[in-house]
Amino acid sequence: MELNYREGELENLLRVRDRFVDLIGLYSNESTTLSKSKMLGTIFDTVFFIGISNLRHHMPSVKEVYLNVGEPRNKSLRNLELLEEMRIVTRVHDKNDSRVKRVRLTDKFKDDFDSFVSQWVDSRKPQAESA
Incomplete structure (x- = not known):
């Protein structure tokens, strides 16, 4: 499958x-310093999947997270x-099954994620629309 981006769209x-990765870095403290490559990889994918699921009013289970992110179970945990x-x-x-754990963004980070999604959507607009 070939992705066709308008000029400048991919860069935006x-x-x-x-x-967004820099924002995730701001949440880390001294004891949890992450490399940029780790944040660009599995951490970004995990946060993005959970955030998009939450925007759709769905709290994914821990199992859904590791199956959809495509990482081994232990690494996802x-x-x-x-x-x-x-x-x-x-x-x-989970309200219906106490054996199941659901995942959601914290209230503080949810606001930052909403801002990221808005910027992301805006970055996909043609230059003429955003001017």
């Missing part, structure tokens, strides 16, 4: 993604623990 999208330490996500018990 990558700049928005980099700003470590990433979720790290994101919880950073206060980006929180896990809650």
